[in-house]
Amino acid sequence: MLRKRLTRENLNKWIDGLVASGLRVIAPVRERDGGRGARDGKGGLTLFRPITSSAEIAADYTKTDLPFKEWLFPPTEVILHYRIVDGEPVLEDPEVDATKTVALFLRPCDAAAIPILDSVFGGDYEDEFYMTRRRNLTVVGLSCTEPQPECFCAAVGLSPTSEAGSDILLTPVGDEFLVEVLTEKGEQLVNQYADLFADAGDLTKEQVTEQAIAKMLRKESLPTFAETYSELFEHPVWEEIARKCLGCGVCAYSCPTCHCYDIVDEATLFEGVRCRNWDCCGFALFTLHASGHNPRPTQAHRYRQRVLHKFAYFLQTYGRNMCVGCGRCVIKCPVGMDIYEVVQKVAQASERVGV
Amino acid sequence: MANEVRERNWEPKIVAFVCNWCTYVGADAAGTSRMQYAPNVRIIRFPCTGRIDPLFIIRAFQHGVDGVIVSGCHPGDCHYVSGNLLARRRWIVFRKLMDFLGLDLRRLHFAWVSATEGAKWAHLVNEIVEEVRQAGPAPTWAMPTNGATQIEASLPEIGPPPSPPPELTSQIREIAKQLLGTGEVGVVVGYEKATGAREGAATPTFVNKPEDADRLIFNEHCIHNLAVYLTNPLVKKFGKVGIVAKGCDIRSIVGLIQENQIKREDVSIIGVVCNGVVVNGRLADKCVACPVKVPHIYDHLVGDPSSVQTTASEHPLDAQIAYLESLSPEERWNFWMPQFARCIRCYACRAVCPLCYCQPCIAEKHRPQWIPTSPHPQGNLAWNIIRAWHLAGRCVGCGECTRVCPVGIRLDLLNRKLAIEVERAFNYRPGFDPSAPTPLSTHRPDDKEDFIR
CATH class of the missing domain: 3.40.50.960 (Lumazine/riboflavin synthase)
Structure with missing residues (x-):
């Protein structure tokens, strides 16, 4: 692993150089239109958007309103075109987005979500759409120095400066950045602009990490349920928790790791497309059968699925839980459901039943 | 070419x-x-x-x-x-x-x-x-490429309202204890203090034992419109519901009674005198010209009606609506499309709305599929039009949809615009008279218009 240092001025030069080289550079940008800022009251959303200059990057950003996920796994995507020509169906593959892309300034939570998505879309079956974009993506992470009240990355095995998912990780240390080059992809991006980077010398991120963790309100390691969920399955605690849940999709759609999707056909008489759209286990329709039977008939069943998928099933299949502690679902939930507290509550309930 | x-x-x-x-x-x-x-x-x-x-x-x-x-x-x-x-x-x-x-x-x-x-x-x-x-040719329902229209009329920045007196909280607790103790209601839906990351905020809560009633609170952070829970199956199974409700929330309850979703006798309304709630550190827009600071329909009244502060006469959104109306249709289109284009179809707007109770929603009907479910601009525009349309003459302006939209779509302006038009055309304001028909489910032979040829 290479370790370098970079001044703020050179960081901007580097970014502008990446843009000029023809790469698509995606970074946190404050949206400028008539919409209202999601919750921050600052009058504009911060979202990952392609930039044409380093000056467009939202300077004071703590966390984007939506995670980076939308660039690897878009909310809607055409996976198949078809036409009827002379009475015969003609299938056409859509073009897969293979633009060489650099994702800038993902917080370590958002970066850590990418390997989680990789294990799903690049596992036993390689999803061509996702993996094409993924192969062409280089991730430049930015350590987090201002954890927000909702954040709990340290409770799910990460930290405000953790490297997971980043090809390069920048950590602000004093007036400069410590640059940790973690992969070959990252090395390529740095080597092309070698004169902008100096040797890291004795620059370390330890102090930054400590200070950031000290600011974090919630860091007690969260329990998981991979061993205990079958006993917990019918526990009344689910209904108690989920009574408040209104069954919208804000949590799943603002989650960097949620990856469920729906397949729909949109067609006119002679042509159509098949789309892959985001879907959410909180919706009643998610498991509704054509017969009318719904194996998850109430919000309690659906919310249980959300929690156990993240903290039990995924862990069983892929060896880690499916939450990076970004806390977006916590601040965006219309009624203040807090997954950190929910998991603790479920764990307490499981102690009561003695599992 | x-x-x-x-x-x-x-x-x-x-x-x-x-x-x-x-x-x-x-x-x-x-x-x-x-x-x-x-x-x-x-x-x-x-x-x-x-x-x-x-x-x-x-x-x-x-x-x-x-x-x-x-x-x-x-x-x-x-x-x-x-x-x-x-x-x-x-x-x-x-x-x-x-x-x-x-x-x-x-x-x-x-x-x-x-x-x-x-x-x-x-x-x-x-x-x-x-x-x-x-x-000329109709604009395509795609994202406009010629830039987004900004809105120039700004909303008033009014500081938070005074905190309601602590007696409100103790009165609510007493009433809840009594309602639960006598078995008059099976559950009281109210607010409790949020903890952890949301310290300082309030959050909905459900109390079904008198001894738990001390969890209940009321303050200026009690923003949620709890009427949405009156049609929730996990709440309805408790039987009759007691509900802590501000005037604006009571207007939604009136709507549910009007539309036969609940019966008046199935709900015990604990009406709260309210001087306004706080969203993003300032007085919520809906509170600026609130007509129901003192609840108009209730079973138990909490708070002192003489404590309410005078209310502005003009709704704060009206200046923004007037500004948008002063623009060309194309500029308005370019105001709305960039916002609709980023809608992710989480349906939080629908989920928080007490009057969006349809099971299934029109957006979920697929034979035929009237509204594309895909979150592309066409689908999103269709969804947002139909959401606004189905609330015309029914929306009480509680503002919850706008508060929860994760991508900042100005649904409040759409709803308010339709409320203005309904009032102008039919002299009707929703949420006041539980026995009145909703304006779009009825008619008068002499309804006025000037555009039908």
Whole structure:
């Protein structure tokens, strides 16, 4: 692993150089239109958007309103075109987005979500759409120095400066950045602009990490349920928790790791497309059968699925839980459901039943 | 190049939705009388204008028509007594909605054409084709590329309201204890203090034992409209519900009673005198000109009605609405489309709305699929139009949809605009009279409009 240092001025030069080289550079940008800022009251959303200059990057950003996920796994995507020509169906593959892309300034939570998505879309079956974009993506992470009240990355095995998912990780240390080059992809991006980077010398991120963790309100390691969920399955605690849940999709759609999707056909008489759209286990329709039977008939069943998928099933299949502690679902939930507290509550309930 | 060719050869494509008994026969009469008129119109026949749902109009535009005509029997001539009169009310409001979104009204026409008015039909079609020709090809329902319209009229920045006196909390607890203790209600839906990351905020809570009633609180952070839980199956199973409700929330409860979703006797309303709630550190927009600081309908009243502060007379959103109306349709379109384009269809707007209780929602019906479920601009525009439309004359302006939208769509402006139009046209404000019919489910023979030809 290479370790370098970079001044703020050179960081901007580097970014502008990446843009000029023809790469698509995606970074946190404050949206400028008539919409209202999601919750921050600052009058504009911060979202990952392609930039044409380093000056467009939202300077004071703590966390984007939506995670980076939308660039690897878009909310809607055409996976198949078809036409009827002379009475015969003609299938056409859509073009897969293979633009060489650099994702800038993902917080370590958002970066850590990418390997989680990789294990799903690049596992036993390689999803061509996702993996094409993924192969062409280089991730430049930015350590987090201002954890927000909702954040709990340290409770799910990460930290405000953790490297997971980043090809390069920048950590602000004093007036400069410590640059940790973690992969070959990252090395390529740095080597092309070698004169902008100096040797890291004795620059370390330890102090930054400590200070950031000290600011974090919630860091007690969260329990998981991979061993205990079958006993917990019918526990009344689910209904108690989920009574408040209104069954919208804000949590799943603002989650960097949620990856469920729906397949729909949109067609006119002679042509159509098949789309892959985001879907959410909180919706009643998610498991509704054509017969009318719904194996998850109430919000309690659906919310249980959300929690156990993240903290039990995924862990069983892929060896880690499916939450990076970004806390977006916590601040965006219309009624203040807090997954950190929910998991603790479920764990307490499981102690009561003695599992 | 391709565009130029298309524009040179472009002919307006117009769909006419007409009723079976009058306009269809009228159009037929034009044909049998050998009257010539522009061939740009495709006619779709319905039993009655009352059956012509605005969804059809949205669908037609979505599929690329340049103009729409809706036509049926003259008032008084409806073969089903009053279908056209109900339709007229819808058209009055729907047309305003489409105008506000930035649809050029030269593309959307309404007419009364009777079975004998073949000549009127021919003349009408010729006129409309010309108007649509002048308006040009309809904008595609895609993200505009020429930049987003900003809104220039700003909202008032009013600091948080005074905290309500702590007696409110203790009174609510006492009432809840009594209601639960006597078994009058099975559960009290109220607010409790949020913990952890949301310290300082309030959050909905459900109390079903008298000894738990001390969890309940009331303060200026009690923003949620709890009426949404009155139709929630996990809450309904407790039986009769006690609910802590501000005036604005009570207006939603009135709506639920009006629309037969709940019975008045199935809910015990703990009405709270409220001087306003806080969103993003300032007084919520809905509170600035609140007409119901003192609850108008309740079973138990909490707080001192004489403590309310005077209320501004003008709704704070009206200045922004007036600003948008001063722009061209294209500029308005460019205000809305960038916002709709980033809608992710989480349906939080629907989930928090007490009046969005339909099971299933129109967005979930797929035979036929009226609203594309995909979060692309076409699907999102259709969804957001129909959400606003279905709340016209019903939305009480609680503002919850706007508060929770994760991508900042100004749903409040849409809802407020329709509330203004409904009040202007039908002198009706939702949420006050549980026995009144909702304005778009009824009609008057003398409803006024100035656009139906």
